[in-house]
Structure formats: C-alpha cells, structure tokens
Amino acid sequence: MAADKKVEAITSMEEDFAQWYTDIVKKAELMDYSSVKGCMIFKPAGYALWENMQQELDRRFKETGVQNVYMPMFIPESLLEKEKDHVEGFAPEVAWVTQGGLQPLQEKMCVRPTSETLFCDFYKNDIQSYRDLPKVYNQWCSVVRWEKETRPFLRSREFLWQEGHTAHATAEEAEERTLQMLDVYADFCEEFLAIPVIKGKKTDKEKFAGAQATYTIEALMHDGKALQSGTSHNFGDGFAKAFGIQYTDKDNKLKYVYQTSWGATTRLIGAVIMVHGDDNGLVLPPKLAPVQVMIVPIMQKKEGVLDKAFELKEALLKFRVKVDDTDKSPGFKFAEQEMRGIPVRVEIGPKDIQANQAVIVRRDTGEKIIVSLNEIVAKITELLQTIQTDMFERAKERRDSSISTAVNYEEFQDAVKNRQGFIKAMWCGNQACEDKIKEDTTATSRCMPFEQEQLSEVCVCCGKAAKHMVYWGKAY
C-alpha cells in the first residue's frame, strides 16, 4: 500500500497564497473541516502546536502572578447587556441557547464570545476590600463568534484562546498590567514563535467593545497582510461602574475597581504558517515544534541500520525526537517531514554508519551538514538555536523590507496598490479619515506604534495637522 501513497505537491505561494495556506493546513494534517459549518477540527499535529503554545504562555503568565480559573460558558442575555458598548459589539455575532433539556429557557443565554461580563458579575461579590485586590485571573477555553466567512485557524465560529481578566485598585496599576501582558505576548511571539511584532495602540475605531484603550501586537504575513496576534485592553472603571464592582479602600471609602483583559488565540497557528511556511510546507521554529528531530534511516532493511537509528534516538533524547521506521521510501519520508515542518532531519544509512557519521538537513534552509556521531548532540543543540534565531531574523528582515512610508494620499494609495506590507503614514486622529482610507484602499489602521516617528506635519488623508503615526495595512 505504501507505494500508492505519495506526497502531493502543494500550490505555490506565488501562484495562489490562499490556496497554498489551505493546502498546508490540510496536508500537514493540522486540521479538518467539520459538519458544523464554520467550526474546525484540530487534528493531533495542529492541537500539539496549541498545547506547546499554551504551556509556554501559561508559564509566562504565572511568572507574573496570574492564576487560572474557569467560568461558565453561558452568558444570560441580561448580563451581556449590562455594558452598552460591549453588547453592541458582540450581540450581533453570538450563538443563542434557547432551550435546556425539553423546556424553553426563561431567559436565553449566549455561548460566551468573551467573558468580561461573567468576570464582572463574579468580581462584584468576590471583591470587597482593598485586601482582595488585585485579582489577576485567566482562563483557557473556547469561545464562539458567529462569523460569516471563516478560514482555518484565522477566523472560525468557535476558537480556542485564553482570556485574562484583572481588577485593580488604581487606574495606574490597570494600565501597567495592560502593558505588561502586551509585553508577555510580544516576547512570546518573538522568542518562542520567531515572529517579529509591532507593539502599539489601536485607534478608537478598532478598539475592543467597551475598552478605554486596546493595545495590540501586529505581525506581517508572507503575503504582505497584517495579522493582529494578541490584544490587551484597559477598561478603566467602565465595566466596574456598569456592574457595580466596588471595594472599601484603606481610607474606608468605597471605590470602583479598574479592569483589564487580554487574549491570544489559536490564530497564532495561522501566523506561524504564514510567516515561516514555504512551498514545501510548514516550517516550525524549534522551540514550538512538537517533533524537533526526525531520524530517517536509509536502506533500513539492511542489517544494523534500524538498530543504529534507534540507538541514535536514545542519544538524542534531550530533544523531541522520532525515528520514521515506516515502510515508505526515504524520498517520501523527506517530503513528509518537510511538509510537517520538523526543524531537523537526520539521515543515517549503511555508508554513514561505516563512517561513524550522519547527514543533518535543516528544514528552514535545506542546508546539509555531515557530522560525526561523536559530535551530533552538540551539533544539533547548536543548530536548533541557530535555526530559531535565523528564522526570527529572516522574518524580521522580510517584515522590515515590507514597510513603506507615505507622506501624501497619492503615495499612500500607490503603496497599498503596488506594494505589500505595512504603510507608515501620519494621521489627524479623525475617524472620518480612517473610514475614507478603508473605503478607498481596503487598508485599515493596524496600530499607533509605541515607537512614533514624525514623517510629516499633516494627515496623509485630509492634510490637517497630524497627531499620530499609524501603521496601515490590509489585514486578516
């Protein structure tokens, strides 16, 4: 049966980026479509990426004092409606439960699209005194948003995420936590996923429903489109006032708390694919890769080859290592390992064994290195670090070379039309210009980066006095 199974080539990125993406998610066996429209199935290879992300993010969260909790998945309609902006933002895209068991519900409930309202309802009773603050809670769960158009990992009706929800005694502390968590996301993306990000603040138009300020990290995909990769919101005391969350301070006065929330989702898997992938498939950064090293025995039926391959595996157990001892051909195994994005392949056959060596192949560059078996542990240790760093550097170079600057509207429109990537341009702060730019070009404001530059004195759209430099771009 093996012979009739072959690794089919995938659509090239140049030819059709969307199809290339779909080919990868299917052929690297990351996901499958389900009978539930707009909902996807995470297959083992896809879920393993999420597990590794979860574990690393969770560790980073806990280092900053985060505690995990779990809230109900349902929100009664009256609870969702308590904060005006929030309900306006989410009500149009939730799924409603109207029947429980054989009875209609007295009050319908939505499946959580996000859980601010549930946390507020809980904090209202749980927080009494300044001694109960801060609350720095997080939950890992799935949420539902009734999207019309969906794409694997990037936008689906149900997705997996974490949502942090904190409550603080002061506005300053809330702002500090908001920015601290944005930094956690940025460091995680850059150090673990090897994805460079731009940190900044969303415009009012793009901020979260009910937030005072939304901060974001924006990454650039291989096709020049932006992907919002994590957001952190400062709610001020808006939700606290809507829900009546008050505490008695040291001075014995009743005060409202200040709140934040922050989330990162399984769309990060989409980011990894679209930042690092190539025409041979997925390319995984070593820190994320569920399997870091795949040993492929050559002429494995020859006596001693498989034994040596497994002996080598034992020597490499400090890495996440596997031997592919299936009866597929080596060529098929190579293609499969490449499709799955495994960072390092080790080829070992009779000639290698005789020479006490192995052939190491880098997934990211295709480079082949012959290495003595005596030095292979040290070499792979070094190589995995190098690959991790190189992948980040290459992504960063590509990102940086995809940033254009526009100082007038002609330049701006030309940049959106003829160049891919981010466009830096000045903005007056008026939503009318944001709307016009989106209307004219389909580009949206991605963020007002923390690193501001003064490109010109005037708004790229209306010519009035500029207030902020903004990164613009087409986005997922």
Added chain:
Amino acid sequence: MAADKKVEAITSMEEDFAQWYTDIVKKAELMDYSSVKGCMIFKPAGYALWENMQQELDRRFKETGVQNVYMPMFIPESLLEKEKDHVEGFAPEVAWVTQGGLQPLQEKMCVRPTSETLFCDFYKNDIQSYRDLPKVYNQWCSVVRWEKETRPFLRSREFLWQEGHTAHATAEEAEERTLQMLDVYADFCEEFLAIPVIKGKKTDKEKFAGAQATYTIEALMHDGKALQSGTSHNFGDGFAKAFGIQYTDKDNKLKYVYQTSWGATTRLIGAVIMVHGDDNGLVLPPKLAPVQVMIVPIMQKKEGVLDKAFELKEALLKFRVKVDDTDKSPGFKFAEQEMRGIPVRVEIGPKDIQANQAVIVRRDTGEKIIVSLNEIVAKITELLQTIQTDMFERAKERRDSSISTAVNYEEFQDAVKNRQGFIKAMWCGNQACEDKIKEDTTATSRCMPFEQEQLSEVCVCCGKAAKHMVYWGKAY
C-alpha cells in the same frame, strides 16, 4: 483589618454531611456559584486541583499512545440522532442553540453532552485503510448536561472533563483499549489521588447510552455513598454501523471499525473532598496538592524570623512551597492552611531558630514533629511519601470496613438501612430485580466487580439462580 477576619468553623461531617461538603468547597475557596443556574465557577484553588489532575492524567494517557485533538462544541441535531440508543440517552438533557448571530439556525444544534457523534462523523472520512488504525484520540473540554439538581463538582450543568475516543481494526483490540484506560484511571486514582477504587462492569441498565459494555471505577465517600469516578466504554461496531465508518483491510475487504470512549471529570475533585476531608477542612494528598508545604513564621515581626522563613523556603524549593507572611495571627494561618488541605506545615519562630530547628505538622494526622534544619529536606521528602501512602491506606481500610455482605433480601434491606457503604450480593442478571432493589432501597448496582466471589447460589432479590456478584450502594 486582619483582626476582624477569622476562620469560621465548618459544619461537622457527623452533623450534616451535605452541609459539611458545601462549607468546604466555599471556605477552601474551591468554587463559587454563578448567575448561570446550575453552572459553577472554578476559583484558583479549585482550578489548580484540576490542572494537576489534567497534567498527570495527560502524561499517563500519552504514555499509552494517546494523541490530543479538539472537536467543535456543537452537534447538529441530525448528527446526534444517528445512533438510536445514544440520542435517547442524551436528547432529554442537552442545551439547544437555535439562533446564530441575528438569524435563526436552519438546523438546531446542541452543546455537546459528549462527543461520540462528532468523532464518528470525523472518523468516517479520516479512516480509509487499516493503515489509518488505530486512532487513539482524546480531548480536554467542557460539556453540558441540563441537570435538574446540581451540586458543586459532583453534578453541574457544565463540567470539565476529558473524553477519549478510539477506533480499532478488531473487537479484541477495542476491548483491550477499554480495559487499558480503566486501568489508567484506577492507577491514577489510587496512586495520585490516594483513593481506592473497585473496578468492574456496569449492568446493562447502568451502561452508557449506545455502549456494548461500560466499565467503571467506583469509590466510596466518607458518608458511605458511592461515587462513579471514571468510565470506559466499548462500543463494538454499533456506532461504526450507524455512521458508516469502514476501512479497507489487508485482505482488501471493507470492514467496520470497533470503537471505545472513556472519560473522567471534575467530579474527581468532589471525590478528593469526600474521601479525605475532615472537620477542619480539605485534606489533600501530597502528589495532588498545589502547595505541599506552607511555612508559617512565628512572631514574624522579630528580627530575623521572616528572613529565616524565606531562607528555609529556598532550601525547600524541590517541593511546592510557600511562606505565609501575611499579617494574620499564627492561629489564623494554621486554621487557613488546614482548611485548604496543605499536607505539611512548617512553623518557625525565634526559639526554633536559636535551636536550629522547626516544627513540622502533618495535615492528615495533626502529628507534630520537631526536626533539625539540617535534616529538614530529607524529613519532608519522607513525610510527603508517608502521608500519601497513609492517606491511601486509611481510605482503603475505611472502604473495606464499609462493605457488607447480604445473602438474602432481609439482610440486604437491613444493610442499606442500617449500615453505610457497599453491599456485596448475588444477582440473577435480570433488570427487574435491579429495578425492585432500587425502588425498595434507593440502592443501585454500582458494578459487577472483576474480582467475583460466590456468596451464594441465588439472586438476593428473586431467589433464582445467581449469575454475578454485584456491588450495590447509594450513589452520588
């Protein structure tokens, strides 16, 4: 403010077991009630127990080749209806989503009460050849069952669990996996949670909707009631036939797969409370405890005491250790540590420091041990092991002494009425007797244990020839 906060005594177990249970879950801050009727909030101390259980179970699963995946949380009505027994069992207790966004759905969907139907729908396409088998998948998620009466951890409308779903080429392999996973649960309960369990098979009346056979582990709570603590189901090819899951075997013939599923839930937290807890609160087995050692400084305002406490913490970092340096009184801290079930308390004050010693107190027995600071790491290492073993042994002794034997109906009724615990009795295999026993005594058949005994020749109820020895009992 500290002075006005005190640890209130909880209701004693003898006085009112149900109230004792509720007091513990609230005062050990494991959970809170939510505005969503029948759904609970897992607070940090409660969720941390689930995280530790998850981590350990997941590790044990993966050792047997399990891979994690994630399926949608919704099941379209037509999919739920495909297997006749299954839909009859679950349809009366599901929550229905009838509206998505602003539109009514064309087909209503339920929130998964369990995911057999989703896995079958997936396997139908994913399994083609014998090479695709076995599939040994699992997911960690929450499920919803519209229960009328709910109790924290034991029965709630939404609960957290894992559900494994496997597909195999042969009936033998499916049966083997079913029993293998039951063993994983049993070992986990006994070794990690220190809860002794009885392994056995459910009667047809008590088996899972759609299963050919259901195996169970049954534990005994402190009040003499049984708690089903994990189940493993063999579906034979029933679901495969209902869903058309076929593969081409080596002989080129099309065959149906054989399936299993198995689950354990957050009710295990309830089991830990009701097996190990006492009138001072929760008692956690050391392997499960999120905090294993709590250092309580005595006269902490005296110079050097807090420093020494933190120095000691550094020395004890191989354990999960904390210092309680809040401004509460030592007595309050002791009571709080006891309420939370932390296995070992270390008290250290000026006199101890002078004598280069500390006082160690066991949560499970209250025993105090004075130990030299030079030997404290070794002593606590040993003590945690001892506590883990002792807790299991004590629970086992209590369980074993709560098993009665009944060889006629009078004895049986007397045992249910006057003694707490399991009742061993022979059964003819006829459901009419099971129904009558439940009707007469409220006791249900817990399982037909793997370790069968021949207590008599005849059924305890009808007097006809006996087929099985059954454990009976009142159950949660």
